[in-house]
Amino acid sequence: MPNALSLNQLSISELTGRLARREISAREITQACLDQIARVDGTVHAFISHNPADALAQADAADRELAAGVTIAQKPLLGIPIAIKDVLAVKDHPLNCGSKILGKFVSPYDATVIEKMRAAGAVIFGRLNMDEFAMGSSTETSAFGITRNPWDPARIPGGSSGGSAAAVAADEAIATLGTDTGGSIRQPAALCGCVGLKPTYGRVSRYGLTAFASSLDQIGPFTKNIEDSARVLGVISGLDPKDSTSVDVPVPDYVAALDGNIRGLKLGVPKEYLIGGLDPEVKASVDAAIQQYLALGAEIVDISLPHTDYAVATYYIVATAEASANLARFDGIRYGQRVDGADPLELYTRTRGAGFGAEVKRRIILGTYVLSSGYYDAYYLRAQKVRTLIRNDFLAAFKQVDAIITPTTPTAAFKIGEKSGDPLQMYLSDIFTISCNLAGISGISLPCGFTTNPKLPIGLQLLGQPFGEATLLKLAHAYEQSTPWHREKPGTLA
Amino acid sequence: MEYEAVIGLETHVQLNTKSKMWCGCANAYGAAPNTQVCPVCLGLPGVLPVPNEEALRKTILTGYLLNCEIPRFAKFDRKNYFYPDAPKNYQLTQYDKPSTANGFVEFEFQGGLSRVRITRAHLEEDVGKSFHFDRNSGVDFNRAGVPLMEIVSEPDITSADMAYEYLNALKDILLYGGVSDCDMEKGMVRCDVNVSVRPVGSTGLGAKIEIKNMNSFSGVRRALEYEIPRQIEVVKKGGKLIQSTRRWDDTTGITEEMRTKEHAHDYRYFPEPDMMPLAPTEEWLADVRKLVVELPLARKQRFIREYALPAADAETFKNDVALGNYFEPLAKQSANPKALANWVINNLRAKLTETNEREKTEQAELGIEPADLQLTTLADLKFPPAALLELVALVEAKTISSAAAQQVFAEMYATGQAPAAIVQEKGLAQVSDTGAIEKLCDEAIAASPGPVADYRAGKAAALNALKGYVMKLSKGKANPALAGDILERKLKA
Amino acid sequence: MAATDIDVKYVAHLARIGLTPDEEATMSARLAGILGYIEKLKELDVTGVEPTAHAVPMVNVLRPDVVCPSLPHEAALANAPAQANGLFLVPKIVE
């Protein structure tokens, strides 16, 4: 068969079917991913590290289970290699969060999502590069080097889950997990041309996710298509007694929801998202997507999210304040890299001074400042109140519409180094994604076209009701199936 | 000018739950260092706290016992500070929305009742324990994350002695409620003291000076006995006190400055995003209210009132709850609860103590660890509680003398045999036959010329020697009152 | 509150982050820009608005008081930068 896709290029749906028919083995799939890593990761650098022997051993275990008659219905990810962002704890694997400060830390426990994926039969492998402690939008702040966009290695893959997005786009893993605090799944998914889902806050347990901003963080999948996203979400969702902020809402069959029938569903277009910095090609693609939805039978409704303009400022107060406390534990006492001192104070300041990168230091100091005596009310408390207004905007909108449609990012992937000197410009590139985390709702990014010169992916963002992932996936799936974008592969790595 | 002290206490108490506050590690004292730790209580990357319901229940119960209001909304906050024993470098505590507030403790002090208002009793977590060596320190995190309740008093305390009595009253209440084991030796109760001085009659507050982390009530008293005169002296000499934190040195018996206000911490409190707020339901609170017990002071007052006990006896039953619980049902059936109390305290308790001492020695010789000692308790007694009631009745009815009663008690304690059976078997019934006692009295008078002469010379006490002689002759069976009457009549004749 | 009155040296001390003089200067400049942007929030009237601390409102999420196994001692200390006698070693703690 000419131009046949190799196993690492296939989707979960295709692979599980072929595994079930025993046409292929889990070892072959994992090996195909490992081969692709060997071939392209020198350029892409999506992975900080990976352990081929461990991955193959898990694949062999999956093959034994398949041989013993375990079905995909019982273990929906059986034999599927899924790579993990370096912020999630995997037992006996290193955990660095893209930072120097954790040194040789090896996790003694599994995150709940990892436990759930193991139970579903997945081959858990690799540590995916990321902005240090998930603080960034370009994967340039990692202590382990930059990750490059598979569509153009001179460009950033987005961030903070840049490694997770690039690995899927470059077919180095069948799916990956990332985390999203202000857009860190959706933005890199958009820039790398894959599907990235940020579930509703509380949908997926955060236990084992090294916290950046506890009230905003959420784990979600990067996949090659919407159906795969539904499959992984179904596995990782649900109440976790180890996470008090996880919510006891039943997990529906997300795959079953993908019936293609979106007739009569209402999509809101917020007027506030037509901002000055919006790239004309991005705008054109999103406008075309809106037309496509009309063609598919959806209704388009003009809506307003009046506090949108305050989201970035609110986010940088709430997120950095929480981060300043969350990152206090990296002190060189119980684990991680230590720079010794004459007393604990000196040890702390040296360890943290040497261990954290500039962006992390900047955010910790900002977060410490907004909480400090005399400033709490003016900054933190005010930001929490504005957060209420932003959340109310969305809840009001969802009384009118089933989902909201926007670009994921104002522009396609920018060049490496282009914004790293100007943190505020970098922060503003998250303008379309940040509100979703503040409001705690669900969001997804999927490919909706390409820029022409160079050819770079453009992402469409759909924002859904709290716990409305099934509708969101249904809408995304209908669009995806009626457009060619998700089938395109980056040419630069061939 | 006269000065007075204004004292407020912050008392930290470990709750006696089975597991820690946010994780399932055991809340148990004495394990080898860092053996009761997990990713959560070590503050590893990625972990989350989930609050222990029982710790919350015990905190709310304490609130009820301290006459507090129970707010229908409470939450946890992060208190940020770096310290090697704090695994997250923030402590989870309740800052502006505590689980209980605005109560009071009432206790006996200087012959009357004193009341100290309670600002709040809130829930937080303990930190690890540090050990200091020559060049470095070592940290054991077994204690990190143990549920800790902080009880904050209003500055209603005016002296070192009053602080001491308040703390003891508080401890009694916590023990009664079963919320803490309050074992001072194991560091389960620790106090911070805020103390200032002001001219008597003034209402303003002087510079607040905090003395940190004392682990004994007598330490608190001694620290205040040192600190109050020190402050008064500074002020009297025209000096100025500044808000500061001091350390109490138990060996030297002095307090010394640790830091002043300019170096005060900036704790950057903010609501804990990893946990949801608390909004106890009426139903849940009703269940907690079922756990409310009678307070120690109320019990003491009730024992005095209902059983006509002397204050000292009631105090004993307040302090020894098990003994009081043994006493009370019997007292309800007794014609003479006061006499019964006497037996319970002076005989039964003494005998038990004696038995326990012996058991301790014997078991220690067998190499049994102090923690594993098997001691006799009230529940292990060989005789049923009713037997004690019967014994007291026999004495009341003058069937046996109190001397004979001692023998009966010793026997029933040793064998569990019923008092009446012992009296019969040993022929201990009291002799109230006047003729027989007359004979014994004559014998005693004849044999004791000394006491007889003393008595006749006006020494009334000499009669006791003669009475003792009669009792001895009767082998303890003579009715002592009757013997006294007869002797008196004969000697006056 | 003035947007640029951040005392970076003091705040870095609170956060226990050692900064070189160069880092301190860059940090001050960058933070001033960000704080200037954040001033934007003052445009809004938030009177009577309840603060949002949690995106999904829930209450009383508690766990039963049940003991679960702790980490094996070796695993607890496996990542320790310095240890002795089962303790995490640190420079001498002086208050």
Ligand SMILES: [Mg+2]
């Ligand atoms: Mg406290």
Ligand SMILES: [Zn+2]
């Ligand atoms: Zn634990």
